[in-house]
Amino acid sequence: xxxxxxxxxxxxxxxxxxxxxxxxxxxxxxxxxxxxxxxxxxxxxxxxxxxxxxxxxxxxxxxxxxxxxxxxxxxxxxxxxxxxxxxxxxxxxxxxxxxxxxxxxxxxxxxxxxxxxxxxxxxxxxxxxxxxxxxxxxxxxxxxxxxxxxxxxxxxxxxxxxxxxxxxxxxxxxxxxxxxxxxxxxxxxxxxxxxxxxxxxxxxxxxxxxxxxxxxxxxxxxxxxxxxxxxxxxxxxxxxxxxxxxxxxxxxxxxxxxxxxxxxxxxxxxxxxxxxxxxxxxxxxxxxxxxxxxxx
Amino acid sequence: xxxxxxxxxxxxxxxxxxxxxxxxxxxxxxxxxxxxxxxxxxxxxxxxxxxxxxxxxxxxxxxxxxxxxxxxxxxxxxxxxxxxxxxxxxxxxxxxxxxxxxxxxxxxxxxxxxxxxxxxxxxxxxxxxxxxxxxxxxxxxxxxxxxxxxxxxxxxxxxxxxxxxxxxxxxxxxxxxxxxxxxxxxxxxxxxxxxxxxxxxxxxxxxxxxxxxxxxxxxxxxxxxxxxxxxxxxxxxxxxxxxxxxxxxxxxxxxxxxxxxxxxxxxxxxxxxxxxxxxxxxxxxxxxxxxxxxxxxxxxxxxxxxxxxxxxxxxxxxxxxxxxxxxxxxxxxxxxxxxxx
Numbered sequence: 001x002x003x004x005x006x007x008x009x010x011x012x013x014x015x016x017x018x019x020x021x022x023x024x025x026x027x028x029x030x031x032x033x034x035x036x037x038x039x040x041x042x043x044x045x046x047x048x049x050x051x052x053x054x055x056x057x058x059x060x061x062x063x064x065x066x067x068x069x070x071x072x073x074x075x076x077x078x079x080x081x082x083x084x085x086x087x088x089x090x091x092x093x094x095x096x097x098x099x100x101x102x103x104x105x106x107x108x109x110x111x112x113x114x115x116x117x118x119x120x121x122x123x124x125x126x127x128x129x130x131x132x133x134x135x136x137x138x139x140x141x142x143x144x145x146x147x148x149x150x151x152x153x154x155x156x157x158x159x160x161x162x163x164x165x166x167x168x169x170x171x172x173x174x175x176x177x178x179x180x181x182x183x184x185x186x187x188x189x190x191x192x193x194x195x196x197x198x199x200x201x202x203x204x205x206x207x208x209x210x211x212x213x214x215x216x217x218x219x220x221x222x223x224x225x226x227x228x229x230x231x232x233x234x235x236x237x238x239x240x241x242x243x244x245x246x247x248x249x250x251x252x253x254x255x256x257x258x259x260x261x262x263x264x265x266x267x268x269x270x271x272x273x274x275x276x277x278x279x280x281x282x283x284x285x286x287x288x289x290x291x292x293x294x295x296x
Numbered sequence: 297x298x299x300x301x302x303x304x305x306x307x308x309x310x311x312x313x314x315x316x317x318x319x320x321x322x323x324x325x326x327x328x329x330x331x332x333x334x335x336x337x338x339x340x341x342x343x344x345x346x347x348x349x350x351x352x353x354x355x356x357x358x359x360x361x362x363x364x365x366x367x368x369x370x371x372x373x374x375x376x377x378x379x380x381x382x383x384x385x386x387x388x389x390x391x392x393x394x395x396x397x398x399x400x401x402x403x404x405x406x407x408x409x410x411x412x413x414x415x416x417x418x419x420x421x422x423x424x425x426x427x428x429x430x431x432x433x434x435x436x437x438x439x440x441x442x443x444x445x446x447x448x449x450x451x452x453x454x455x456x457x458x459x460x461x462x463x464x465x466x467x468x469x470x471x472x473x474x475x476x477x478x479x480x481x482x483x484x485x486x487x488x489x490x491x492x493x494x495x496x497x498x499x500x501x502x503x504x505x506x507x508x509x510x511x512x513x514x515x516x517x518x519x520x521x522x523x524x525x526x527x528x529x530x531x532x533x534x535x536x537x538x539x540x541x542x543x544x545x546x547x548x549x550x551x552x553x554x555x556x557x558x559x560x561x562x563x564x565x566x567x568x569x570x571x572x573x574x575x576x577x578x579x580x581x582x583x584x585x586x587x588x589x590x591x592x593x594x595x596x597x598x599x600x601x602x603x604x605x606x607x608x609x610x611x612x613x614x615x616x617x618x619x620x621x622x623x624x625x626x627x628x629x630x631x632x633x634x635x636x637x
Contacts, residue, residue, distance in 0.1 A: 040426055088606055100371060101605050103429060104562055108601030111555045115595040225551060229437050232430045267445045270438040277434055278415070281423055 010141055012262045018147045020254025021154040022213055026227055027234040027246040029206030035178045035241050036198040037093055042106035044206055044231055045224025046113030051077050051207025052214035053117055056126050070211055074204045081203025085196045118221040126219040150212060158243060174198045233277045239287025332476060336469055345468045349540055351580040352479040356533040358560045359486050359572035360526035366567030367490060367498050368522040371425040372416050374432035376557050377439050378527050380548050382408045382534020384450055387459040387544040397462050401535030408531025409524050417523040421516050443546050455545035462539045471540050478536055482529045490569055494518050552594055559597045563604050565611030574612050
């Protein structure tokens with residue numbers, strides 16, 4: 001009896017870690033965009049679903065194999081973000097009420113994207129194939145190879161992104177613009193170009209997160225909203241702009257979710273997340289790892 | 297007194313067209329109200345009457361949302377959820393407590409006010425706008441799950457199919473006039489708040505925060521007051537809606553309803569008074585017309601939100617003002633924008 005309980009618990013913990021790492025990568029795109037333009041990307045869900053659908057399209061309509069389609073989709077998402085920034089966001093953020101107008105603009109865009117995807121691809125559930133089909137067996141504990149690969153991929157990706165932001169010229173100039181726009185301009189960084197590239201990078205990361213979530217779960221045009229709200233909670237919980245915070249919060253909330261789903265019911269997941277979010281906002285609005293700053 | 301001061305202020309600048317505009321606006325609103333009052337004498341079509349009933353409810357909801365978001369600067373994204381809370385409260389009360397629906401509706405307003413103020417209003421005193429947007433969206437996103445958990449009471453994803461009507465033997469015509477009166481009263485309340493000391497306080501807080509607080513304006517008190525009042529009105533609208541409709545259904549929580557409401561507000565004109573009414577009219581009557589595009593309806597709405605935010609952030613009301621400027625060739629200065637930060 002006891003050993004069954006242990007096995008269940010280990011399985012729950014493993015699936016929690018997996019979900020958590022996927023949520024963490026989901027939150028990365030949000031963090032980058034919030035870092036550079038100080039707004040939450042309310043069409044995050046639409047972008048991630050778009051990434052998933054692009055990969056699906058390359059796989060099914062053009063018959064590419066999985067890795068090239070993922071790379072192509074990320075490139076397309078990069079272009080999408082760049083164009084989006086250049087054509088609209090760059091103008092919106094200069095207006096007097098830029099915060100609320102850009103939030104509503106992005107919300108409208110998310111709705112637009114959801115319904116465009118719905119019309120282009122239809123309402124049916126789509127699936128992106130797994131990287132690997134096999135299963136590792138440790139006694140009575142089963143772990144999908146796919147899951148292991150996903151977690152490893154997320155770790156490598158996050159490390160790579162960290163290196164990008166700390167070592168490369170572009171990454172450092174993005175950070176410079178995020179910290180002090182005028183200072184960055186003084187030392188000769190083209191702020192507008194950098195912001196556009198950062199936005200493109202963020203949407204590529206978001207698209208990638210959508211693809212990874214699609215390999216694990218499924219794709220419908222609406223599913224992005226759920227992912228987006230979870231991403232919001234994670235970035236705020238972990239502390240805005242801190243990648244390690246996002247990962248920690250992602251893992252924590254992933255564990256909470258899988259424990260609740262296993263021992264209670266799926267319906268309790270969102271109420272639990274809401275309560276956690278409310279408590280975090282009221283007690284420590286800067287998040288677990290965030291720095292204290294003036295306004296929340 | 298204030299009116300006289302405004303009058304002097306305006307005539308000093310030799311700028312009478314603003315008064316003309318206000319008067320024209322008032323005349324048009326009055327004419328529209330009279331037309332709505334005598335409409336049932338002109339057409340008996342149940343379809344038209346039904347559309348107007350829906351329009352009245354949405355106009356109340358969107359105007360109150362506009363008050364919270366456009367004036368008070370609390371970025372609540374959960375006002376459709378408040379409407380749903382009002383619906384379910386009134387439905388459950390009238391089904392289980394034996395109270396007549398006429399009493400249940402104000403009670404549902406109270407319950408909505410309590411829930412909304414507790415979860416969104418109080419945190420909004422501590423947090424910046426965008427965090428309230430997140431919190432309230434997640435709150436709205438959580439409600440279907442709450443309904444599923446309490447399905448033995450609330451009916452889960454099916455809803456409550458047999459909500460009693462407002463009173464026995466009610467006809468669509470009765471509900472038309474009841475909703476019409478509620479529409480007028482609740483919108484007058486909104487208008488009154490905007491033009492009262494509270495509205496002035498928000499303008500002062502927006503234009504000169506330090507000065508306003510030094511003069512003793514409490515941002516917290518004003519925000520809470522407006523929030524409580526408009527969630528109360530939204531709850532009442534929910535009660536009216538559920539007894540008119542006869543069903544309390546979680547369908548209202550779909551993202552498409554939320555989209556329609558936000559489109560009403562943005563296209564109508566955020567932070568401009570009759571904007572919500574205009575937006576509600578456009579999308580309730582125009583939405584029926586958009587139905588012939590079938591599934592593309594929501595795409596068009598999403599596109600409209602983007603276009604209006606990019607090019608006409610003041611919505612239709614801004615367009616109306618611009619047109620008015622063009623037609624009457626006035627040198628009127630820009631009306632002070634009422635949007636908060």
